[in-house]
Amino acid sequence: MVSRKNGQKSNGSYSPQAASLLARGEPMVWLTGFGLVMGLLMVIALVGYLFYEGSVTFWPSPVVQIVTLDGSVVMGEITRSEDFEPQPETVAALGEEEISAAQAELSRREGKLRRSLVRTGNFELTGEHFRWVEDFRFGSQGIQKPKWALIFERTAWGRFYGVPVGFLIDGEIQTTGPEESWKLFNEHSGQDIPPSRYAIRLHTASGETKDLDLAEIVRAYPANQLGLGRKIGIYLDRWREFLTAEPREANSEGGVFPAIFGTVVMTLGMTLLVVPFGVMSALYLREYARQGWLTSMVRISINNLAGVPSIVFGVFGLGFFSYIVGGSIDAIFFVDKLPNPTFGTGGIIWASLTLALLTLPVVIVATEEALAAVPTSMREGSFACGATKWQTIARVVLPRALPGVMTGAILAMARGAGEVAPLMLVGAVKLAPDLPLDQHFPFFHPERSFMHLGFHIYDLGFQSQNSEAAKPMVFTTTMVLMGIILLLNTAAIWLRSRMARRYSGSKF
Amino acid sequence: MPTIESRTAGDRLTRIARGEVVSTTIHPELAHEEAVLDVQGFNLWYGETQAIFDVSMSIPQGKVTALIGPSGCGKSTLLRSVNRMNDLIETVSISGDMKLGPDSIYGKSVDVIELRRRMGMVFQKSNPFPMSIRENVVYALKINGERNRAVLDEVCEKALRGAALWDEVKDRLDESGLSMSGGQQQRLCIARAIAAEPEVLLMDEPCSALDPIATSRVEELILRLRGDYTVLMVTHNMQQASRVSDFTAFMYLGQVVEYGPTARLFTNPLLKETEDYITGRFG
Ligand SMILES: Nc1ncnc2c1ncn2[C@@H]1O[C@H](COP(=O)(O)OP(=O)(O)OP(=O)(O)O)[C@@H](O)[C@H]1O
Numbered sequence: 001m002v003s004r005k006n007g008q009k010s011n012g013s014y015s016p017q018a019a020s021l022l023a024r025g026e027p028m029v030w031l032t033g034f035g036l037v038m039g040l041l042m043v044i045a046l047v048g049y050l051f052y053e054g055s056v057t058f059w060p061s062p063v064v065q066i067v068t069l070d071g072s073v074v075m076g077e078i079t080r081s082e083d084f085e086p087q088p089e090t091v092a093a094l095g096e097e098e099i100s101a102a103q104a105e106l107s108r109r110e111g112k113l114r115r116s117l118v119r120t121g122n123f124e125l126t127g128e129h130f131r132w133v134e135d136f137r138f139g140s141q142g143i144q145k146p147k148w149a150l151i152f153e154r155t156a157w158g159r160f161y162g163v164p165v166g167f168l169i170d171g172e173i174q175t176t177g178p179e180e181s182w183k184l185f186n187e188h189s190g191q192d193i194p195p196s197r198y199a200i201r202l203h204t205a206s207g208e209t210k211d212l213d214l215a216e217i218v219r220a221y222p223a224n225q226l227g228l229g230r231k232i233g234i235y236l237d238r239w240r241e242f243l244t245a246e247p248r249e250a251n252s253e254g255g256v257f258p259a260i261f262g263t264v265v266m267t268l269g270m271t272l273l274v275v276p277f278g279v280m281s282a283l284y285l286r287e288y289a290r291q292g293w294l295t296s297m298v299r300i301s302i303n304n305l306a307g308v309p310s311i312v313f314g315v316f317g318l319g320f321f322s323y324i325v326g327g328s329i330d331a332i333f334f335v336d337k338l339p340n341p342t343f344g345t346g347g348i349i350w351a352s353l354t355l356a357l358l359t360l361p362v363v364i365v366a367t368e369e370a371l372a373a374v375p376t377s378m379r380e381g382s383f384a385c386g387a388t389k390w391q392t393i394a395r396v397v398l399p400r401a402l403p404g405v406m407t408g409a410i411l412a413m414a415r416g417a418g419e420v421a422p423l424m425l426v427g428a429v430k431l432a433p434d435l436p437l438d439q440h441f442p443f444f445h446p447e448r449s450f451m452h453l454g455f456h457i458y459d460l461g462f463q464s465q466n467s468e469a470a471k472p473m474v475f476t477t478t479m480v481l482m483g484i485i486l487l488l489n490t491a492a493i494w495l496r497s498r499m500a501r502r503y504s505g506s507k508f
Numbered sequence: 509m510p511t512i513e514s515r516t517a518g519d520r521l522t523r524i525a526r527g528e529v530v531s532t533t534i535h536p537e538l539a540h541e542e543a544v545l546d547v548q549g550f551n552l553w554y555g556e557t558q559a560i561f562d563v564s565m566s567i568p569q570g571k572v573t574a575l576i577g578p579s580g581c582g583k584s585t586l587l588r589s590v591n592r593m594n595d596l597i598e599t600v601s602i603s604g605d606m607k608l609g610p611d612s613i614y615g616k617s618v619d620v621i622e623l624r625r626r627m628g629m630v631f632q633k634s635n636p637f638p639m640s641i642r643e644n645v646v647y648a649l650k651i652n653g654e655r656n657r658a659v660l661d662e663v664c665e666k667a668l669r670g671a672a673l674w675d676e677v678k679d680r681l682d683e684s685g686l687s688m689s690g691g692q693q694q695r696l697c698i699a700r701a702i703a704a705e706p707e708v709l710l711m712d713e714p715c716s717a718l719d720p721i722a723t724s725r726v727e728e729l730i731l732r733l734r735g736d737y738t739v740l741m742v743t744h745n746m747q748q749a750s751r752v753s754d755f756t757a758f759m760y761l762g763q764v765v766e767y768g769p770t771a772r773l774f775t776n777p778l779l780k781e782t783e784d785y786i787t788g789r790f791g
């Protein structure tokens with residue numbers, strides 16, 4: 001009571017605890033908490049960025065039409081805009097009207113010009129998919145959104161932008177107005193359209209006319225007339241296509257289903273291969289081997305294996321699994337097909353085996369730890385009941401260690417699902433027409449090459465001919481890959497918690 | 509406070525402490541008992557250190573025998589030697605032999621697994637297996653190849669009744685054995701040890717982790733087991749030894765000093781040293 005009074009009098013300025021900051025509470029809490037917060041922020045930033053970029057990709061954007069100062073017309077979707085500093089020579093080489101517009105903008109915006117990347121499509125007519133349009137080129141009309149500008153997604157040649165001016169059945173023109181043509185189009189489009197029967201006649205921005213065969217059209221919509229509901233519909237439909245369809249146009253359009261499938265099958269196959277091997281190795285090391293310098297050496301080697309770059313495993317997988325093992329299988333069972341390799345080249349089984357090897361140390365280390373954590377008293381109890389060593393391991397030690405083994409499997413799965421480099425050598429390909437699992441005997445085809453989301457991302461980002469169109473797909477594909485890893489891990493963690501509940505409980 | 513009495517009494521223990529091997533004082537009553545387990549000149553070393561010195565004693569059939577003595581005197585070691593649990597420790601070496609009935613325990617051609625199946629063991633710390641209560645109890649039978657569900661169920665109930673646990677767990681036999689209280693777990697371990705009807709039941713301080721109520725239940729249990737089973741138990745608790753055991757052996761630094769009927773040993777021991785230990789004047 002007395003001290004409280006004193007404290008009030010002196011306005012709480014004196015407190016013996018305030019002498020040292022370290023003496024008060026737990027200052028390290030702040031440091032450790034700071035570390036955690038930094039980590040969390042980075043994860044949130046990463047996931048948030050991916051999520052943002054990935055989720056806007058499929059949102060239908062309007063079609064713009066720009067009549068430039070030199071009189072040409074650009075029609076398409078604006079992909080992005082940016083500021084740039086032009087070379088003086090390029091500005092000087094422009095026409096008179098443009099120079100003055102550019103100079104005006106340059107002086108207004110301190111030496112910078114703004115430009116937009118417009119997806120103009122119509123590749124077969126213009127020879128380009130995208131075009132940069134600088135703001136100063138905009139004519140007096142600026143950006144227009146023509147009501148009847150349509151977007152067509154096609155099975156080949158990329159997108160097409162145009163205004164409908166007619167509809168043809170068997171080459172006969174049926175109507176001419178945009179509205180009627182669009183109406184007829186909607187009546188005749190749908191599933192299983194016979195090729196070269198129906199066509200829609202379009203007028204492009206460059207003033208040309210083009211007939212599009214309905215059989216080649218995947219999706220079409222009047223981008224500037226969409227209400228929110230239609231937009232959401234198109235958005236969801238694009239996601240559905242993305243998740244369930246095969247890729248089109250060198251992977252830059254269409255879906256990634258084969259890649260999802262390949263990733264899941266390869267990862268599960270790898271897990272099925274690595275867990276038994278890892279558990280067996282760990283059992284021998286921990287339960288049977290005499291603990292000494294030799295076992296220590298083996299342990300150190302296994303730990304070092306975890307640090308070997310993954311591409312090295314890829315090289316080994318190609319050399320050993322594909323060429324030696326696969327080659328021998330071919331020489332024995334598939335002689336008639338030689339010199340075409342069956343097993344003697346990259347395949348999903350070799351990819352799974354290679355990644356199993358890569359993740360083996362993870363499983364061994366986790367299992368060994370789990371085995372070491374099984375109390376001696378439990379083993380002794382089992383031995384005292386007259387159990388043999390193997391009975392003790394199989395009935396008491398392993399069940400008790402199972403959650404720990406599962407942790408190892410989860411870590412291995414997470415590591416394996418994200419690997420790309422070794423896969424490029426042992427079977428992941430840009431485009432695999434046949435899934436490794438189908439309804440043809442023997443249903444599972446371990447020798448087939450496969451698509452993988454990780455490799456797909458690499459392919460989209462760095463190998464695509466139409467890289468501007470592929471770029472947004474990088475984000476959506478990454479999102480899907482992350483989602484799949486999350487799903488696989490959640491399933492495994494759920495499994496583990498079920499096991500843990502079964503095999504443990506409160507002690508007292 | 510060393511009195512003249514206790515100094516003379518300490519003589520035998522001092523000789524043991526000096527490293528001499530002193531012969532065991534065995535009460536004549538034991539000669540009338542039928543022995544089921546016979547320890548014959550048994551020595552045991554942990555590496556270079558000897559932990560058991562020339563122990564010879566026979567454990568009577570159908571009786572409860574208690575091992576008492578100060579901490580570290582080798583009670584657990586001796587007990588674990590009976591079912592060769594010490595084989596699991598690499599540094600252990602032994603000499604001498606024990607006999608279970610007519611069969612040698614440490615003979616060359618002994619099947620250790622078979623031997624352990626003839627004995628049950630309860631540990632100081634309860635150690636139920638990570639499986640259901642039912643599976644825990646019938647573990648010994650199952651690993652022995654018993655598959656008949658009816659037999660297993662019957663054995664399970666009998667063993668759980670024997671361990672005074674049946675009423676508490678009969679409705680949750682499929683729950684994990686690890687989900688029970690500490691005292692229940694210990695009784696589960698006892699049920700597990702008696703399920704296979706062993707010839708000898710070895711108990712190493714079975715009550716040391718239990719509260720008084722659970723302790724008294726386990727003691728009642730041991731009293732009920734007497735007659736059907738031969739029990740060899742280690743205890744630190746003099747009262748417990750006097751309550752439940754028929755015979756008691758007093759051990760000191762790896763040697764059995766005096767061995768006889770519990771009543772005699774606790775009221776009228778042959779040796780002054782034993783009396784001092786029991787009355788708490790030493791140890
Ligand atoms: N695994 C082991 N390795 C080496 N020495 C051991 C080992 N176990 C026990 N000892 C030694 O053997 C001696 C007897 O040990 P033991 O456990 O049998 O004693 P105890 O009578 O059971 O004691 P307590 O009453 O404390 O349980 C002790 O000196 C101990 O240090």
Ligand SMILES: [Mg+2]
Nearest residue numbers: 583584585712
């Ligand atoms: Mg002990």
